[in-house]
Amino acid sequence: MLKSTNKRRVGFHRGRAAAAFLTALLSISGLTACGPASKILDVSDLECRSPLGSGDVAVGYLTLRSLRGDRIMSVSSPSAPAVEMHETSIENGISRMKRLESLDLPAGERVAFEPGGRHLMIFGVREIGRNATIPITITLESGKTLNLNFPCR
Numbered sequence: 001m002l003k004s005t006n007k008r009r010v011g012f013h014r015g016r017a018a019a020a021f022l023t024a025l026l027s028i029s030g031l032t033a034c035g036p037a038s039k040i041l042d043v044s045d046l047e048c049r050s051p052l053g054s055g056d057v058a059v060g061y062l063t064l065r066s067l068r069g070d071r072i073m074s075v076s077s078p079s080a081p082a083v084e085m086h087e088t089s090i091e092n093g094i095s096r097m098k099r100l101e102s103l104d105l106p107a108g109e110r111v112a113f114e115p116g117g118r119h120l121m122i123f124g125v126r127e128i129g130r131n132a133t134i135p136i137t138i139t140l141e142s143g144k145t146l147n148l149n150f151p152c153r
């Protein structure tokens with residue numbers, strides 16, 4: 001049952017929080033083969049914004065919650081030359097982006113990548129079409145590796 005989970009449903013169920021949450025959870029369980037251990041991490045709200053115009057940088061958003069606490073050590077993609085974690089902040093009225101080398105996931109706390117704040121910069125991807133997905137790998141300090149598919153729009 002876990003293996004048949006269609007990861008695209010994460011996008012399809014947007015707005016129905018419970019369903020999206022469950023789908024994301026099943027996707028992770030099926031991909032990492034960690035079984036019950038993976039349930040100590042919730043991942044939801046996966047979304048990718050395709051590059052605009054002739055650009056080649058896509059942006060990814062998601063929400064994580066680690067029940068025991070963890071840390072994102074790196075992000076990458078088999079479909080992109082580079083992926084970085086960034087944080088947007090306003091300083092003196094000017095919006096700035098700062099690269100995050102790693103990111104703490106405090107126990108039980110919801111950590112969001114969302115418009116206007118933290119985001120994933122996915123470099124060198126000209127060819128993402130609408131309704132396609134882009135695979136992103138998140139490596140955690142605990143040793144867990146999340147292989148996630150971000151639905152693009």
Ligand SMILES: [Cu+2]
Nearest residue numbers: 086097119121
């Ligand atoms: Cu950025």
